[in-house]
Amino acid sequence: MACLKLDALALNGLWTSDHWERELSDPQRICIGIAARADTLLAMACGWVVLDELQITVLGVEPEHRRRGLGRTVLKRLLLDASSAGARHAILDVAEDNHGARTLYSAFGFQTVGRRDRYYRDGKSALIQSLEMQREMKLNSINSALSW
Template identity: 50%
Template sequence: MNVRNYLAALHLTALAPEHLEACLNLDQASLGGLWNRAQWQSELAEQRRPGVGLWQGQQLLALASGWLVVDELHITVVAVDPEQRRRGLGQQVLKALLLEAGQQGALHATLEVSPANTAAVALYRRLGFRDAGVRRGYYRNGEDALIQWLRLSDMNDA
């Protein structure tokens, strides 16, 4: 399958409670099980927690999710199937999430990212995110996190 046909076969949807198993499976494969079942159930059930999934048939290839707090989207997770990385899928779901959040009134977006995750840092920079600080010892392993911010009106068309 060529790239054009591959991309044409993909479809974006809003994540919903019926996507629980697919989210759990992708989380495990991509992030090593960042969230447990109860956390995913909450994420998928709350109206102020928008999420977007990119599917090929019944397989969830990528997702992005966040929390809306007043006029800010706090991006909580971006995950791409390890076998599907470096194809622009993370960018697709993240842009879709940012657009959805903007339609729901968000003016800004923020996230935390490991400085060692160079692919994620590069993705966020392409979309216009900028460093705003560091959270010391943020991750379970004691690693720091970069705090990144984006004013949605400044989003790059990457």
């Protein structure tokens, strides 16, 4: 499974194959991917919309392809698809020491609204970040600053 391979490379095996099967088969989930081949993902982002909130569950980019706009592309598509599904807010967790991801989220307008100490298996803390999608999209920060 391509998601599981990328998960192992980019996210240190965050999810199991059972978790990925549930994620990909649930019609309530939104998953976006950029593939090099049918069995190889370069980037992915997933989430689900609950009422008017997108909960971003995962975003990963193959390490050798980082800093090429792939994360930006899958995040933008995820936000746009979620907005079409009724989301007006987005929320995610990001490792406090993941400066690349935090820079990406900041470019979209995400702001830190909380912290989870020792949240990850390796003991690292997570920052909770939130985005008011409707406001940010009205200001065109997503569409103009982050063009395809």
